[in-house]
Amino acid sequence: MTSSNANQIRTNLKTGNFDFGIVTEPTDKHDLNFIHLPGESRWGLLVPRHSPLADHDYISLADLEGQKIIVSAQHGTINQLQDWYGESTPKFTIVATYNLLYNASLLVSAGVGYALGIDGIINTNQSDLIFIPLTPRITARTSLVWTKGQRLSEAAKTFLTQLATDLQQQIPTD
Numbered sequence: 001m002t003s004s005n006a007n008q009i010r011t012n013l014k015t016g017n018f019d020f021g022i023v024t025e026p027t028d029k030h031d032l033n034f035i036h037l038p039g040e041s042r043w044g045l046l047v048p049r050h051s052p053l054a055d056h057d058y059i060s061l062a063d064l065e066g067q068k069i070i071v072s073a074q075h076g077t078i079n080q081l082q083d084w085y086g087e088s089t090p091k092f093t094i095v096a097t098y099n100l101l102y103n104a105s106l107l108v109s110a111g112v113g114y115a116l117g118i119d120g121i122i123n124t125n126q127s128d129l130i131f132i133p134l135t136p137r138i139t140a141r142t143s144l145v146w147t148k149g150q151r152l153s154e155a156a157k158t159f160l161t162q163l164a165t166d167l168q169q170q171i172p173t174d
Contacts (some may be wrong), residue, residue: 058135069114
């Protein structure tokens with residue numbers, strides 16, 4: 001297993017280094033087969049515990065006004081955020097992008113800005129950071145992906161068949 005981002009997973013799938021990858025939405029899957037995995041994760045803001053925003057139950061677009069924000073560099077993230085804030089013009093500044101939320105958490109701890117990301121990736125129980133969900137709610141799903149037209153090994157086929165059976169889903173055909 002390798003921890004990576006969607007772009008690196010796509011590259012490793014295309015070169016044959018990976019049979020499968022697990023990606024979080026939003027991600028471009030036009031050339032990938034996929035099975036949605038159960039559950040979803042909520043988008044929110046990672047902030048230091050001493051931040052003025054730390055006492056909020058939820059973060060709205062108005063709360064982000066004038067803030068320095070760190071966002072995912074993953075394809076489709078900006079579009080998803082634009083869907084969240086709609087016709088409004090955001091009044092925050094994107095100061096950095098990240099490939100892995102852990103790296104963004106280090107920037108948040110260093111005071112560079114607040115990171116928009118999904119819940120459950122950073123263990124905030126043992127850190128100086130807290131996660132505050134966005135309102136209105138935005139969620140992300142995860143998918144198991146593999147390259148369309150890829151010849152899978154017998155072990156990979158068996159794994160995929162068992163997963164599809166367990167999840168009661170059909171295996172996509174190319």
